Amino acid sequence: MSARAGVDTVGHGGVQRSEIRGPIDCDVHPTITSTRVLAPYLSDFWRDSLVERGIDSLDSISYPSDAPITARPDWRNHTDEVEQLCTQVLDRWDSQGAILNCLYGVQLVFNEDMAVAFARAVNDWIAREWLDRDSRLRASIVVPLQNVEHAVDEIERCASDRRFVQILVLASGEMPLGRRNFWPVYAAAQRHGLPIGIHAGSAYRHPVTSIGWPSYYVEDYASQSQAFQSQVASLICEGVFAKFSELKVVLLESGVTWLPGFLWRLSKFWRGLRPEVPWVDRSPLEIVRDHVRLTIQPLDAPDDPDTVRRIIDHMRSDDMLLYASDYPHWQFDGDRNMPPGIPTDLVRKIQVDNPLATYQRLNEDAP
Amino acid sequence: MARHVVATTKEIPLGGRKLVEVAGRPVVVFNLDGEFFALLDRCPHKGGSLCAGTQTGLVESSGPGEYHYSRRGEIIRCPWHAWEFDIRTGKSRCDPRRMKVRTFPASVAPGAELLQAPPAATTFAVTVEGEYVLIEA
Numbered sequence: 001m002s003a004r005a006g007v008d009t010v011g012h013g014g015v016q017r018s019e020i021r022g023p024i025d026c027d028v029h030p031t032i033t034s035t036r037v038l039a040p041y042l043s044d045f046w047r048d049s050l051v052e053r054g055i056d057s058l059d060s061i062s063y064p065s066d067a068p069i070t071a072r073p074d075w076r077n078h079t080d081e082v083e084q085l086c087t088q089v090l091d092r093w094d095s096q097g098a099i100l101n102c103l104y105g106v107q108l109v110f111n112e113d114m115a116v117a118f119a120r121a122v123n124d125w126i127a128r129e130w131l132d133r134d135s136r137l138r139a140s141i142v143v144p145l146q147n148v149e150h151a152v153d154e155i156e157r158c159a160s161d162r163r164f165v166q167i168l169v170l171a172s173g174e175m176p177l178g179r180r181n182f183w184p185v186y187a188a189a190q191r192h193g194l195p196i197g198i199h200a201g202s203a204y205r206h207p208v209t210s211i212g213w214p215s216y217y218v219e220d221y222a223s224q225s226q227a228f229q230s231q232v233a234s235l236i237c238e239g240v241f242a243k244f245s246e247l248k249v250v251l252l253e254s255g256v257t258w259l260p261g262f263l264w265r266l267s268k269f270w271r272g273l274r275p276e277v278p279w280v281d282r283s284p285l286e287i288v289r290d291h292v293r294l295t296i297q298p299l300d301a302p303d304d305p306d307t308v309r310r311i312i313d314h315m316r317s318d319d320m321l322l323y324a325s326d327y328p329h330w331q332f333d334g335d336r337n338m339p340p341g342i343p344t345d346l347v348r349k350i351q352v353d354n355p356l357a358t359y360q361r362l363n364e365d366a367p
Numbered sequence: 368m369a370r371h372v373v374a375t376t377k378e379i380p381l382g383g384r385k386l387v388e389v390a391g392r393p394v395v396v397f398n399l400d401g402e403f404f405a406l407l408d409r410c411p412h413k414g415g416s417l418c419a420g421t422q423t424g425l426v427e428s429s430g431p432g433e434y435h436y437s438r439r440g441e442i443i444r445c446p447w448h449a450w451e452f453d454i455r456t457g458k459s460r461c462d463p464r465r466m467k468v469r470t471f472p473a474s475v476a477p478g479a480e481l482l483q484a485p486p487a488a489t490t491f492a493v494t495v496e497g498e499y500v501l502i503e504a
Contacts, residue, residue, distance in 0.1 A: 180431070239431025271461035272449030278428035278435075283461070 022094030023351035027252045027295045027324035032104045041121035058105035062201040075328040089327045100139040107203045115144035131163045140168035152184050159192040165361040166195050171227040172202035178238030186244045193360045195248035200224040228254040229262045239279040241291045250293045255300040260314035289317045293358050295324035297331040299339040308341025323351040368503045369487035376498040386418040389504045397454050405502045407469040415447035472503040
């Protein structure tokens with residue numbers, strides 16, 4: 001998938017495509033319609049348990065299937081989702097690659113053993129039924145964070161397949177992601193050159209807002225950015241980036257425009273509260289510029305190009321944004337896959353250069 | 368730059384501080400282990416009086432969970448937003464290159480010397496027996 005090398009890829013249906021140097025789509029979602037899909041990838045015990053216990057679905061209420069955000073109307077009906085993604089998203093916008101982030105509810109399960117069984121099944125399903133079908137596809141490793149040892153084992157099991165380019169966790173889990181409990185995961189991530197992708201969503205161990213449970217889905221979805229803020233603060237203040245100096249974190253479907261204001265606040269208060277976290281030896285603003293990346297859908301900005309330009313300017317970095325369609329989530333209509341107002345000279349950086357700089361495994365040729 | 372006598376050494380004991388006025392400006396004088404340091408008493412952030420702040424040490428870290436605490440009493444924290452300033456250099460801890468409080472050279476001179484070469488200003492009588500803190504401003 002190297003931008004310099006220009007790789008031959010096989011589109012669905014065996015069509016040869018060459019010299020594709022289009023965008024790298026850093027956030028697309030394969031849908032698991034039923035636990036039955038995973039049955040071939042489960043052990044006999046868990047396969048029978050699906051039937052005997054009536055475990056039909058691990059769908060999360062983070063993306064209720066009928067909610068408008070969950071799928072664009074023109075992406076709802078398909079007989080073959082791999083084909084739909086490859087034609088409707090990759091071919092459509094000439095993408096040279098896409099990273100699959102599977103949001104199935106593996107992280108919601110309380111039983112640690114069931115969680116690891118499903119995580120393994122999901123990762124094997126992705127490898128066999130997605131990655132094997134189109135050489136442009138890459139994926140994140142779904143990890144059962146319920147048990148850090150299990151999560152590290154799953155990373156070790158999958159990392160040798162170089163098509164896995166990231167480790168996927170949810171924005172809201174059992175506890176803040178900076179806590180040292182999780183550090184073996186970050187050590188594994190750094191060891192294998194895998195960014196940590198934090199995606200919107202919750203394991204529902206806690207209310208989805210810091211003030212308690214909201215009544216409506218719109219509140220749940222909109223408040224995801226609060227969780228991202230808390231995770232960014234946790235990772236910085238607990239010293240994750242001081243300890244793992246090579247680690248990259250990608251905020252997926254986080255929205256973007258909240259970041260400058262939040263960083264201003266965090267950096268301002270760090271100036272007075274620095275002695276509490278002496279390992280944070282430079283402004284959080286600088287740490288985020290070095291370690292944190294964000295996908296551009298949703299951007300959370302009006303269509304006015306001047307406003308968008310000012311927001312991008314506030315980030316004070318050209319390196320932080322990564323192109324994403326957020327397929328099949330309904331973030332935009334038609335072919336408006338780039339938000340209006342992104343400066344022309346930034347488009348290639350966002351679409352190609354920044355993804356390649358963030359995901360070192362994308363610079364390797366397809367296996 | 369003129370020399371100003373601002374205090375007797377006895378007025379600012381070890382670890383002590385005194386707020387004085389020098390050429391119309393508020394200046395805080397610290398005694399660190401017998402060495403005197405003078406800072407403009409106005410935080411470069413919002414103007415808080417550093418003299419009213421807490422004197423503390425420098426906490427550094429070689430990694431998460433590591434606290435290296437040194438130079439006790441050599442850091443002054445502004446009482447308003449707790450920004451730390453190095454009393455020896457005036458440099459802030461959060462942004463030492465760009466954010467610093469103005470410093471003034473401070474020294475000690477015996478009264479006998481001051482009586483021979485009178486400084487620009489003094490608010491009290493200099494005697495031949497005494498020792499005095501001088502600030503250049």
